[in-house]
Amino acid sequence: MIDAQNMHKEFGSVVAVDQVSFSAADGAVTGLLGPNGAGKTTSLRMIYGLMKPVGGKIEIDGIDIAARPLEARSRIGVLPDISGLYPRLTAREHIRYYGDLHGIAGAELDRRIGQLIEILDLTSIIDRRVAGFSHGERTKVALARAIVHDPQNILLDEPTNGLDVMSTRAVRELIRHLRAEGRCVMFSSHVMQEVSALCDRIVVMGRGKVVAEGTAAELLELTGMASLEDAFVSLVGLHGEAA
Amino acid sequence: MKKIWVVARKEWVDGFRDRRALYTLLLGSLFGPLMIGFMFSQIASQQKGAQEIKVPVVGQEHAPILVNWLTQQSGVEIVPGPADPEAAVRDRKVDFVLVIEKEFAAKFRESRPAPVKVVSDVTSQSTRSKVSRLNSMLNDFSSETGSMRLMARGVSPVIVSALKVEQLEVATAQQRAAMIFNFIPMFLVLALFTAGMPIASDSTAGERERGSLEPLLLNPVPRWQFVVGKWAAASAAANTGMLLTLV
Numbered sequence: 001m002i003d004a005q006n007m008h009k010e011f012g013s014v015v016a017v018d019q020v021s022f023s024a025a026d027g028a029v030t031g032l033l034g035p036n037g038a039g040k041t042t043s044l045r046m047i048y049g050l051m052k053p054v055g056g057k058i059e060i061d062g063i064d065i066a067a068r069p070l071e072a073r074s075r076i077g078v079l080p081d082i083s084g085l086y087p088r089l090t091a092r093e094h095i096r097y098y099g100d101l102h103g104i105a106g107a108e109l110d111r112r113i114g115q116l117i118e119i120l121d122l123t124s125i126i127d128r129r130v131a132g133f134s135h136g137e138r139t140k141v142a143l144a145r146a147i148v149h150d151p152q153n154i155l156l157d158e159p160t161n162g163l164d165v166m167s168t169r170a171v172r173e174l175i176r177h178l179r180a181e182g183r184c185v186m187f188s189s190h191v192m193q194e195v196s197a198l199c200d201r202i203v204v205m206g207r208g209k210v211v212a213e214g215t216a217a218e219l220l221e222l223t224g225m226a227s228l229e230d231a232f233v234s235l236v237g238l239h240g241e242a243a
Numbered sequence: 244m245k246k247i248w249v250v251a252r253k254e255w256v257d258g259f260r261d262r263r264a265l266y267t268l269l270l271g272s273l274f275g276p277l278m279i280g281f282m283f284s285q286i287a288s289q290q291k292g293a294q295e296i297k298v299p300v301v302g303q304e305h306a307p308i309l310v311n312w313l314t315q316q317s318g319v320e321i322v323p324g325p326a327d328p329e330a331a332v333r334d335r336k337v338d339f340v341l342v343i344e345k346e347f348a349a350k351f352r353e354s355r356p357a358p359v360k361v362v363s364d365v366t367s368q369s370t371r372s373k374v375s376r377l378n379s380m381l382n383d384f385s386s387e388t389g390s391m392r393l394m395a396r397g398v399s400p401v402i403v404s405a406l407k408v409e410q411l412e413v414a415t416a417q418q419r420a421a422m423i424f425n426f427i428p429m430f431l432v433l434a435l436f437t438a439g440m441p442i443a444s445d446s447t448a449g450e451r452e453r454g455s456l457e458p459l460l461l462n463p464v465p466r467w468q469f470v471v472g473k474w475a476a477a478s479a480a481a482n483t484g485m486l487l488t489l490v
Binding site for chain 2: 048049050070071073074076078080082083084085086087088089093097098100101102103129142145146
């Protein structure tokens with residue numbers, strides 16, 4: 001459960017995120033949809049506590065990230081927009097490293113790694129060094145690393161960006177799997193199909209503000225458009241002109 | 244606290260898989276010993292070189308007495324000198340040349356200072372000890388001859404020496420050789436820096452460049468523990484380099 005109230009962030013004179021509020025429920029996939037530069041990544045960064053908001057309150061499962069950052073962080077798993085792997089370590093070592101940092105030890109960690117290998121189909125690459133990996137393989141390793149500690153909340157920043165069909169399917173599969181387990185999944189994207197295929201709720205952002213919020217059907221109804229893409233363009237576009 | 248160890252171990256493994264870091268560590272730590280070894284062998288070969296010298300002499304015919312005396316000294320071989328001594332030394336064709344002037348014979352006979360020239364190049368390191376050996380032989384000849392002349396005139400040669408200076412050197416030969424080891428602290432510092440630098444830079448700036456810093460900081464570990472862990476890994480590498488140098 002992620003709850004953000006009146007998040008605000010400015011870089012110099014640029015208002016990146018302007019009084020944004022939304023919440024993401026357990027057992028649901030929440031999509032953060034918006035064009036490039038809408039403030040999606042900045043919002044996610046504030047939620048996982050790497051960036052301090054100027055104003056507002058963010059709670060992860062009821063824990064204030066500003067007050068108890070370590071506790072809140074152990075309840076979230078994050079896939080940032082760049083995978084950020086170490087080329088000289090193997091996939092297993094990556095997962096093990098983060099597991100160790102989360103304080104998972106010995107047999108429990110081995111069991112967890114076994115699970116992740118199965119879910120993400122990592123068998124063939126698990127003991128190879130990351131240096132030669134394809135983009136899809138890298139994303140899988142980064143994903144496995146992000147959820148090694150079995151977090152209740154999962155934040156994915158454009159997870160399917162630049163992936164081929166097979167890898168995209170694997171990531172979608174994982175997201176559905178996580179939802180079925182009753183977790184709170186939130187991901188940002190600017191790809192319509194992605195959002196409409198997966199999301200239970202959609203938060204549309206444009207120019208640092210929440211423009212609209214609801215299910216895909218609700219958004220269509222709101223804008224009176226036939227497709228989500230048209231709805232999106234009309235929401236973001238209208239707002240852009242108003243601002 | 245255990246997390247510090249986790250971070251340090253990861254950086255250590257990562258660093259050791261980096262060929263560049265590994266080579267720098269080895270090179271950095273071997274540089275000192277190699278340098279000292281080189282200096283030792285250089286000094287040894289110079290001293291050895293001075294024991295057996297070839298002396299090119301120009302104008303041997305003017306001073307058979309000096310040439311004979313030189314030939315009798317151990318390890319000395321007299322060879323004919325080049326036509327243009329200065330050019331030959333400048334071009335490093337010969338290490339040095341002893342030139343005996345024409346008026347040597349006449350002046351020597353009259354017991355006046357007989358002129359000889361030693362042509363050498365001070366910038367040539369390897370010939371320095373040979374030249375100084377030649378100079379000291381010439382001094383010996385000069386004072387020996389002088390003493391004999393005084394005795395021939397019924398004067399004790401002792402009276403020309405007002406002082407009797409004795410150099411008492413307390414350092415043993417090993418101790419003098421060990422002066423080279425004064426460089427060791429410098430090499431240790433050098434090894435410390437070169438060995439620790441790759442891991443230090445890779446685990447901080449490198450982490451940022453790769454974009455792996457952001458996910459790393461998302462782990463529920465206080466930042467100071469990351470810093471200490473990375474510092475520990477880098478200083479462990481630095482100390483390894485230093486120990487290698489010592490060994």
